[in-house]
Amino acid sequence: MTAVSVQTDQGFRTIAKTDAYTWYADESVEAGGSATAPNPVEQLLGALGSCMAMTVQMYATRKKWPLEKVEVHLEIHRHDAANYPAYQGDAKFIHEVSERIVLHGDQLDDEQRARLLEISTKCPVRRVLSTPTIFVEAQNTPEGEH
Numbered sequence: 001m002t003a004v005s006v007q008t009d010q011g012f013r014t015i016a017k018t019d020a021y022t023w024y025a026d027e028s029v030e031a032g033g034s035a036t037a038p039n040p041v042e043q044l045l046g047a048l049g050s051c052m053a054m055t056v057q058m059y060a061t062r063k064k065w066p067l068e069k070v071e072v073h074l075e076i077h078r079h080d081a082a083n084y085p086a087y088q089g090d091a092k093f094i095h096e097v098s099e100r101i102v103l104h105g106d107q108l109d110d111e112q113r114a115r116l117l118e119i120s121t122k123c124p125v126r127r128v129l130s131t132p133t134i135f136v137e138a139q140n141t142p143e144g145e146h
Helices: 040-063 110-120 124-128
Strands: 004-006 014-017 022-025 069-080 093-104
Touching: 040 069, 040 093, 040 124, 093 110, 110 124
Parallel strands: none
Antiparallel strands: 004 014, 014 022, 069 093
């Protein structure tokens, strides 16, 4: 099980913690934040890109393929679902993630490159985002209780 606790700090800035790590999120000054950290959507894309890159690197390492470095570039766009021809459903909005993956390694052949690009789609974070995810609301506790 993976667990993270998040609490507000100052304004929109938040502190996220695991047992071993602490990091921050904030909003831009234009959105009312103080721009001291990436916003939550940037962090989501960072988590996705990191997971994709790590998954590719792990696979190449296991296969002993000459992959030197992986770059993952991601953008997210929100669309009105009614105007998005590839979507057939009831949601009001859909989100489209554009990705560009650069595989560094002059010794990789075309077959290896194709397989590594396919493997990038199998990372755990991408699977969470692309398959049904169910949110279960735990009972909220009053201040001071955890």
